[in-house]
Amino acid sequence: MTAEEVAAKVGGKVEVPAEGAVASSVYVGDLLSDVMGHAGEDCALVTIQNHLNTVAVCTLVGCSVVVICHSRPVPPDMAEGAAREGVAIVATPMSQYEAALALSELPPSKH
Amino acid sequence: MKFDLHIHSCLSPCANLEMSPSEIVGRAVAAGMGGIALTDHQSARNTPAIAECARRAGLKCLYGLEVCTAEEVHTLALFDTTEQALAMTDWVYAAMPKRVNDPDVFGDQPVVTWDDDIVEMEWRILAMACRKPIPEVSAKCHELGGLYIAAHIDRSAFSVYSQLGGVPADGSFDAVELSRTADESVWLPKADGYAVTRSSDAHNLDDVARVWTEADVPEFTTSALKSAFAARATRISPRLTRF
Numbered sequence: 001m002t003a004e005e006v007a008a009k010v011g012g013k014v015e016v017p018a019e020g021a022v023a024s025s026v027y028v029g030d031l032l033s034d035v036m037g038h039a040g041e042d043c044a045l046v047t048i049q050n051h052l053n054t055v056a057v058c059t060l061v062g063c064s065v066v067v068i069c070h071s072r073p074v075p076p077d078m079a080e081g082a083a084r085e086g087v088a089i090v091a092t093p094m095s096q097y098e099a100a101l102a103l104s105e106l107p108p109s110k111h
Numbered sequence: 112m113k114f115d116l117h118i119h120s121c122l123s124p125c126a127n128l129e130m131s132p133s134e135i136v137g138r139a140v141a142a143g144m145g146g147i148a149l150t151d152h153q154s155a156r157n158t159p160a161i162a163e164c165a166r167r168a169g170l171k172c173l174y175g176l177e178v179c180t181a182e183e184v185h186t187l188a189l190f191d192t193t194e195q196a197l198a199m200t201d202w203v204y205a206a207m208p209k210r211v212n213d214p215d216v217f218g219d220q221p222v223v224t225w226d227d228d229i230v231e232m233e234w235r236i237l238a239m240a241c242r243k244p245i246p247e248v249s250a251k252c253h254e255l256g257g258l259y260i261a262a263h264i265d266r267s268a269f270s271v272y273s274q275l276g277g278v279p280a281d282g283s284f285d286a287v288e289l290s291r292t293a294d295e296s297v298w299l300p301k302a303d304g305y306a307v308t309r310s311s312d313a314h315n316l317d318d319v320a321r322v323w324t325e326a327d328v329p330e331f332t333t334s335a336l337k338s339a340f341a342a343r344a345t346r347i348s349p350r351l352t353r354f
Contacts, residue, residue: 031183033240036208051268052125053238059216085216 001106003065003088006044009102010067012092015074021064021088027109028096032057039063043109046099048072055081064088067103069096112145112331113323113348116173117187117262117288117310120161122151123177124218124238127315131227132161134316136168142320146171146331148189148310152237153179153203155196156222162193163225171331177262178203178248179240185262185269186245187288188252191333195255202251206241249283258333258340260286263312264301265293278303286340291322291351306340309347322348 003021007014023044029035030048039045041062047054050072058066064087068074071093074082082089092099118135119126132149139147147170149161158174165172174196175189190196211234212220220233243251252259261271261284271278271287278287278301286306289298299307308324325346328335339345 031240033181033183033208033242036239049268056216056238059213060210 001044003090006065006067006103007090007092010090010092010094010099011102012067012090012094014088015068015091016079016082016087016089018064018082018086018088021086023065023106025109026100026103026106027063028100030096036060038111040109040111044103044106046096046103048096050074050078052078052081054078055085055087058087059085065090067092067099069094069099112328113143113325114146114148114331115139115144115310115313115320115323116148116189116260116308117150117177117312118147118319119151119312119314120149120157121219121221121223122154122157122233122237123314124152124212124220125314128219128221129316130314131223132157132164132225133227135319136161136164136170138316138319140168140170144170144320144323146173147320148173148175148187150175150177150187150189152177153200153207153235153241154233154237155193155200156233158193158196160223160225173331173333175257176200176203179269180248181240181242181244182274183240183269184245184271184274186248187260187262188248189258189260189333190256195257199252199255199257203241203243204235206243207235208239210236210239212236245279245283246281256333258285258336260284260288260308262288263290263293264288265290265298272301277301278305285337286345289347289350291318293350295347295350306343306345307347308345309350321351324348
């Protein structure tokens with residue numbers, strides 16, 4: 001699923017596009033240490049953590065689509081880091097649970 | 112005495128590489144600080160360097176680290192000696208993920224000498240949390256004789272409010288810190304009766320000592336600060352409303 005398709009599913013908007021960014025599974029997590037330990041490659045990360053460290057963790061686990069919930073703003077340093085690292089950022093008004101339900105055709109992410 | 116208890120050096124991956132211990136000390140002296148604390152993310156490995164810089168400049172210094180706990184809350188552990196701070200660092204390191212830092216992703220992490228030579232690049236990812244929760248970090252910090260402060264409680268990430276919904280009432284902290292922009296009319300009531308500090312959390316030189324905490328302490332030591340905290344006898348500088 002492309003970032004644009006993810007955005008359509010969660011009723012949101014691609015805030016930062018990234019060429020070739022796709023999600024083939026989903027992980028939901030707001031503790032970055034948990035994300036680092038459990039999220040797998042090519043997942044969409046559903047989270048409220050709207051800051052630069054989220055992009056860095058995505059780079060480590062090989063995740064290229066981040067879904068930021070509750071319409072939290074994407075700060076400039078996060079947008080720049082995401083663009084640099086090829087991580088797409090989608091913003092949605094949904095909660096984490098709602099976003100997960102909206103993406104339920106994708107399987108759970110395996111580490 | 113005015114002091115800035117939260118300053119990062121170049122060792123912190125997110126700090127500007129211009130943050131050498133000697134430059135930090137120079138800025139703090141110029142700003143009229145009576146004391147500072149060096150608090151890099153998860154590590155006190157640049158405290159020996161700043162100790163020498165501070166000694167040469169006649170500036171009082173505490174040695175610490177900003178511990179990112181298992182709850183992903185940023186907390187300051189401050190000590191009187193580099194030995195205590197480095198012992199705390201060893202304990203935190205043992206609870207860190209064994210992953211190697213990629214400087215292109217997180218930033219460089221140079222350990223430096225007092226006169227700005229690079230000793231080595233820290234290999235751990237200092238931007239990551241450790242596996243120890245706040246009560247355990249607090250207990251270790253206090254066992255080593257340190258002060259434990261909840262950092263920037265007003266921030267929307269990495270604070271007791273963002274991660275836990277408030278300041279833990281279990282006595283883990285000796286004080287709570289407001290960030291440089293925190294509105295005291297909003298945040299002083301949320302300090303829940305704790306002593307309040309305000310520090311710069313400087314990641315670049317221009318931010319060193321832009322805000323500060325003040326207290327009538329006979330000396331700049333953890334025990335004197337602990338007494339001031341216990342008496343709720345700290346005053347904080349006005350917040351910054353523009354950058």
